[in-house]
Amino acid sequence: MTLASVITGLAATGTPASAHNALRSSTPAEGASLPMGPTAITMTFRESPNVAMAQVAVVDAAGLDLVAEPPTGAGTSLTQPLRAASTPGPVTVTYRVVSTDGHPIQGKITFTVTSAATASSAVNSPSPAPASAAAPAVAPSASASSGAAAEADEPIEPWGVAFVVGALAGLIAIAAALAFWPRGRQPDPAAPPTASDNT
Secondary structure, three states: HHHHHHHHHHHHHHHHHOOOOOOEEEEEOOOEEEEEOOEEEEEOOOOOOOOOHEEEEEEEOOOOOOOOOEEEEEEOEEEEEEEEOOOOOEEEEEEEEEOOOOOOEEEEEEEEOOOHHHHHHHHHHOOOOOHHHHHHHHHHHHHHHHHHHHHHOOOHHHHHHHHHHHHHHHHHEEEEEEHHOOOOOOOOOOOOHHHHOOO
């Protein structure tokens, strides 16, 4: 085998491999450790990826999907917007892109988030707002019923009692006076006539 044939064979085997697209770098990089989850991951390839056919899946340590919006492209870079991780731990990025020659490539990137975002934790946790909002509604009802009971149990004023007693006493006095009022003296039918009557 001549030297020319060896070189020709290497060139023939090497040309298809060099023509295929491949990931060159990413931000965050593979194996990176971050204090907080990033708002996006940017992947840079050898060739411009077809954004319309790009597929990116991102999950945090709890298995929650962190993809916020469809990916965007600029040159040879593909950027995937992310939501903040809800749980500290590894974040796994799985991608599949198609290069300009139509050949698909896929791969995986893993980085670590050391602390979860407070805002994300607040969204995932149950909100106690309905219970708090219902509490004030009970207080006015209790106050209203207490006020109604106070009005119902309010005693009669002393002057009202005195007026009623005085009126009754007056009526009794009038009735007694009428009962003992002196009447005209009527002649006794059994008494004998007097001398003046006989004359």
